[in-house]
Amino acid sequence: MGSPVEPVNNSAVAEPTDKELIAEVLSGQTASFEPLVVKYQPRVFAIARRYARRENEVEDIVQTVFLKAFSKLSSYKGTAPFEHWLMRTATYTCYDFLRKHQRNREWNATDLSDEENDWFENLGEESNAHTNQEAARALVDKLLDELKPEDRHIITLLELERKSIREIADLTGLSESNVKVKAHRAREKMRKSVDRLNPEKYL
Amino acid sequence: MKESEDILRKMLTETREIPVDHVPYAFEKRIMAHIEAAPQAAINLWQQWSQALWRAVVPCLAVMILVAVLDSPEAAAPQPQPAPSAPLTAQTQTTDEDLEAIVMLAIETPTLDR
Numbered sequence: 001m002g003s004p005v006e007p008v009n010n011s012a013v014a015e016p017t018d019k020e021l022i023a024e025v026l027s028g029q030t031a032s033f034e035p036l037v038v039k040y041q042p043r044v045f046a047i048a049r050r051y052a053r054r055e056n057e058v059e060d061i062v063q064t065v066f067l068k069a070f071s072k073l074s075s076y077k078g079t080a081p082f083e084h085w086l087m088r089t090a091t092y093t094c095y096d097f098l099r100k101h102q103r104n105r106e107w108n109a110t111d112l113s114d115e116e117n118d119w120f121e122n123l124g125e126e127s128n129a130h131t132n133q134e135a136a137r138a139l140v141d142k143l144l145d146e147l148k149p150e151d152r153h154i155i156t157l158l159e160l161e162r163k164s165i166r167e168i169a170d171l172t173g174l175s176e177s178n179v180k181v182k183a184h185r186a187r188e189k190m191r192k193s194v195d196r197l198n199p200e201k202y203l
Numbered sequence: 204m205k206e207s208e209d210i211l212r213k214m215l216t217e218t219r220e221i222p223v224d225h226v227p228y229a230f231e232k233r234i235m236a237h238i239e240a241a242p243q244a245a246i247n248l249w250q251q252w253s254q255a256l257w258r259a260v261v262p263c264l265a266v267m268i269l270v271a272v273l274d275s276p277e278a279a280a281p282q283p284q285p286a287p288s289a290p291l292t293a294q295t296q297t298t299d300e301d302l303e304a305i306v307m308l309a310i311e312t313p314t315l316d317r
């Protein structure tokens with residue numbers, strides 16, 4: 001068998017496109033999947049970290065996304081960019097994770113850690129003052145824990161990933177008006193949870 | 204209400220600003236190892252299937268021999284049975300006819316004398 005590794009075109013440094021890599025994978029060259037993983041894994045990690053807090057859970061999600069993508073690569077039609085197809089797979093996998101790890105726990109001000117309490121205390125300070133982003137993230141996680149998986153999914157896409165209503169409707173299969181209603185209700189619930197969690201309210 | 208809305212917005216903004224796209228060292232190697240292990244698993248499945256088939260050979264042969272042994276006297280026994288029964292009835296029929304002829308002859312002889 002002849003080796004297809006030798007460059008055919010003049011530009012020796014030209015990297016193969018996604019389509020070329022996918023074609024190679026589908027023809028049996030499994031190793032051609034690695035450049036795709038290297039290229040897109042930061043984005044998949046970013047999505048997974050919006051849904052899971054523990055790093056081992058995040059890694060499991062990312063691994064599942066790429067294994068799914070590899071096994072279903074033949075179903076990729078090539079009409080949309082591969083990145084879109086992969087991110088859609090990632091979003092579905094994250095939603096599956098949410099449904100399996102549904103918490104629905106209600107948090108109270110007494111459940112807050114010292115860092116989270118400090119975050120509320122430092123709210124009145126100047127905007128450029130040092131704030132603990134990790135504490136903010138932990139608080140957002142607590143608020144999201146109280147939402148149903150579907151609402152959490154919508155809020156994550158809307159508020160953390162900054163997707164448009166249309167994109168969310170496309171990803172979730174809901175109508176745009178339904179997404180708007182669900183997002184509004186979920187946000188309202190989060191706002192009430194902020195009131196409940198805020199220790200300043202009880203001083 | 205306004206206050207809690209502002210707090211929520213601040214919380215979400217700060218959460219968004221956290222960099223979340225860092226990748227553990229050589230994570231792609233882990234993915235590729237899983238992918239390359241997958242076809243091996245398929246091969247192992249075939250191996251397991253063929254091993255199971257080989258293991259089934261001995262019990263299948265044993266059952267086959269057992270059935271053959273149990274079946275052979277049954278197959279031999281009914282065949283000789285109908286064979287003697289048919290000539291026996293024929294034989295009994297002929298003896299009955301002979302006896303009838305003798306009796307008829309015995310009855311008819313006195314009338315001849317007359």
